[in-house]
Amino acid sequence: MTTKTVGLSDELQGYLLDHSSSPDALLRDLIEETREHYADRTNLQIAPEQGGLLTLLTRLAGARTAVEVGTFTGYSAICIARGLAPGGRLTCCDNSEEYTAVARRYWQRAGLDDVIDLRLGDAHETVSRLPHDPPVDLAFVDADKGGYHAYYEELLARLSPHGMIIVDNVLWSGRVLDSEPSGDTATLVDFNARVAADERVEVLMLPVGDGLSLITRAG
């Protein structure tokens, strides 16, 4: 018995992934291609165990309307889209034509190009223009940290009664404990504190990947 999450060495992560259904061959190819083309930016991609969790949560939520803020080469989008209920749609927001060209190829290969609607441009604008109807069942936020609070407010205003907002990087490699946080670290510290104090919601912060907050409406 233990009262704390185990630390994850590379070996233990490999074991965990070898004994999970996700990532499959297609997602492993996407990890590999992203590593090859963006060797200095691989940390932009979510951890594979986060991807499996996104699929599961989307499925458990019975989500039909999903939004992703920050798509990169499309990994998390595939994971969310695979969990959607039949007829469901995922709107993806990103401002990089280059990154999302890779994503589009993989979405096509995964048979998901009809399920995913990519909106290229500044996500602040895209998200603020999203309709309120149908409401959002599941949202995943993984873009510019400075935008997190605005994305959160816009998405919360559109969230269905049992919907969930999932926010990535909330532990920021542990830097949220810095004694004098600055830049994105300070932004994340502030964001986490505001969500924890927000009486409209309940939040569960999980130590998966770089930290995921699962945010639902209170009560």
Ligand SMILES: C[S@@+](CC[C@H](N)C(=O)[O-])C[C@H]1O[C@@H](n2cnc3c(N)ncnc32)[C@H](O)[C@@H]1O
């Ligand atoms: C951490 S990556 C997303 C990783 C992705 N979720 C995955 O699983 O691979 C962040 C993405 O946000 C995009 N981005 C950053 N700021 C943005 C903004 N203001 N508007 C739209 N996209 C933005 C970047 O182009 C990048 O692709």
